[in-house]
Amino acid sequence: MQAMVAMGRTAGKKTRVQRSEEVRDALFQAAAEVVGEYGYIDASITRITQRANLAQGTFYNYFSSRQEIFDELLPVLGAKMLAHIRQQASGARTFLEKEEQSFRAFFSFLKRMPYFLRILNEAEIFAPKAHRQHFHNVTGGYMRFLHSARKNGEIANLSDEALEPLVYMLIATRGYLALRYTDEEGVVNLPEEAVQMYLQLLSKGLLTKEPGAPS
Amino acid sequence: MQAMVAMGRTAGKKTRVQRSEEVRDALFQAAAEVVGEYGYIDASITRITQRANLAQGTFYNYFSSRQEIFDELLPVLGAKMLAHIRQQASGARTFLEKEEQSFRAFFSFLKRMPYFLRILNEAEIFAPKAHRQHFHNVTGGYMRFLHSARKNGEIANLSDEALEPLVYMLIATRGYLALRYTDEEGVVNLPEEAVQMYLQLLSKGLLTKEPGAPS
Amino acid sequence: MQAMVAMGRTAGKKTRVQRSEEVRDALFQAAAEVVGEYGYIDASITRITQRANLAQGTFYNYFSSRQEIFDELLPVLGAKMLAHIRQQASGARTFLEKEEQSFRAFFSFLKRMPYFLRILNEAEIFAPKAHRQHFHNVTGGYMRFLHSARKNGEIANLSDEALEPLVYMLIATRGYLALRYTDEEGVVNLPEEAVQMYLQLLSKGLLTKEPGAPS
Amino acid sequence: MQAMVAMGRTAGKKTRVQRSEEVRDALFQAAAEVVGEYGYIDASITRITQRANLAQGTFYNYFSSRQEIFDELLPVLGAKMLAHIRQQASGARTFLEKEEQSFRAFFSFLKRMPYFLRILNEAEIFAPKAHRQHFHNVTGGYMRFLHSARKNGEIANLSDEALEPLVYMLIATRGYLALRYTDEEGVVNLPEEAVQMYLQLLSKGLLTKEPGAPS
């Protein structure tokens, strides 16, 4: 004991602050996993603290309520998602390339963080504030991206009033496809056809040039 | 009075069966409203029966559990939604017309039944079986519609594997737009631009013909 | 309708009173069966009336409460039991013969009315008043029987204070053995050894004359 | 204070574990009393926790359900009863002495623990598993005792098939006499005549040598 104290704050020994952050992170991580596995409803404090190997009471030293940690989940993980997508799409040049790479990146992110999807989806119900925040972040970036594509003449000259629902639509698509193509184990497996359909819709729409010509 | 007696059970005094059906309907309606307002979680038996002006115990004369009524909500209302959409779109001729009218009909249905949206959205979590069933009904009809449009040569010759995610995408779009354009009071107000954008996306896609031409 | 009314109260037609007694009996019989099968706890009014093919409410036209029918079960059936035992033992001459035949009669009664045992056993808990009454009836008869045997010099000259616990003991024996030798289906199957042991105990006791002599 | 610190956890301040055991014991004791007074049916969690001066919820920190504590009552108290009887009868030499002392010990145990009788009796209905276990323990010990007396030639050479019902009979006797000689306050008061009658029955039976000789 004395030796350890003598060691002071130098190496190998964590500061109080570090230790504290570690515990907080452990709780956060545990909450993310538990919500991902069981959903917000069944993400009880007991389950979360057990997963973090901590006592129930410890939870309240770091979060003032269950809702508070719920509200933190999506913003933090959502930022990671955005970072991942940006990084993956950074090499793309054209609008369509960027769209494709972002689209694929969303699904590759889910492969790495399978619990994110449930956190995202159920947040609308259980952490509406967080969901709004996340949604705002995502749409903001998307809007800027579309504005720039519009300025470059890469996409049709849609009004701002049309751009907004477009963004909603594209975001909805990602989320919903992820949900539909997630199996029992929580692994997402998007068929390549879905990607191609998505890109075709964006680029050319669905209609044939000469309607009435049977296939 | 004499007339009533002569009329038998057709009008005036209600039979026990009629009265019973009324109570059941009252409970169903109350549940729909309460779920629409508070969500499934906070749709307690107390709230539902209070709204229906009935005692708690009465609930269990008509439904064997809270989950049972939850599981009935979406199928019943979902059928109404489909009927409404079909009816509204029945006059349309081309694929795009039909799409437009169905699309608008979805939102006009929500105007009439504002609580439907929440029931639909949260069902995935709180009434998964019902949700699967509803989803199956909706996608089934949509798939048939697209198949037929494809056969007629109205839309591009997409594979079945591409058609499925397309359906998901279109359904997701409706739901998400509804959510985004619903105000605090629960009233949906879709801007006309959203409709136009939707139709444009379907018909022509987003891309310009000569990429690079700045606007 | 008119013809039936014209028939009046003559033959084939039951009087109001008869009909009323039939319904009451049906309820009584149903209650006995239900209690015998499920026990008093699970003998709900619903179950009883269902078994009697009557509506719930009808019950309260004949009994003022659930407890009331419970309290009637044992006295009525207990009287039948006593009648059966008396009849079976009527031919016996000596004390031991009478004991044996009564003893056997108790078990033969249970074979005919398998639900009686449970009604009897659980009555101590669920119909204590009835149980006390039944117990009083049974011990009364038994005491008279023992008094008479004592007067005849057939049994040891026990005091009244000793006779009473003896009666309790013998009654306890019957009930307990019945319970232990009833199988899952509710059928009682007393081994002949039990009868012989009972009779030997009564006649000679257990002790050997020359204690210490190993067998 | 210093002394206490020097003493560590051995006295004075209670450890968490000790405190926890005390609460559990308090709940157990409260449950035993409440069941003894009101019976299993009316031994609600509310009553039990009130008697223990604890909140309702506390109950579930120690027992996972109402049934669980019910199932624990008889095994624990039954073991105490057996220990008491064994201890009381340990000095006896002959079969009859041992029987007498065990017999008396059963009733002296009830004097100390008046609520035990009801717990025991109703367990057949409300804690059948526990009752079977207890019954098995009791009969097992009794059977061994009788086997040994038979080997020693102290009692008649009964077959095993006769020994079993004998044990049932003796156990039934104790329970039933206790029940009959318990007053309103729940205090058992067995008359000495009952003991003497029991012993006479065991030793000599009831019959006179020369039947027919009037007293």
Add this chain to the structure above:
DNA sequence: AATGAATGAGGATTCATTCAT
């Protein structure tokens, strides 16, 4: 700061009994 026991509000469900038809 960590612990984990104590708390009690809240909710689903059961069922004997009442009562209008």
Add this chain to the structure above:
DNA sequence: TATGAATGAATCCTCATTCAT
């Protein structure tokens, strides 16, 4: 008299949160 729907008191159990150690 028969019916069966309506009632609401009663009960078990869960779990977020508090708090003493």
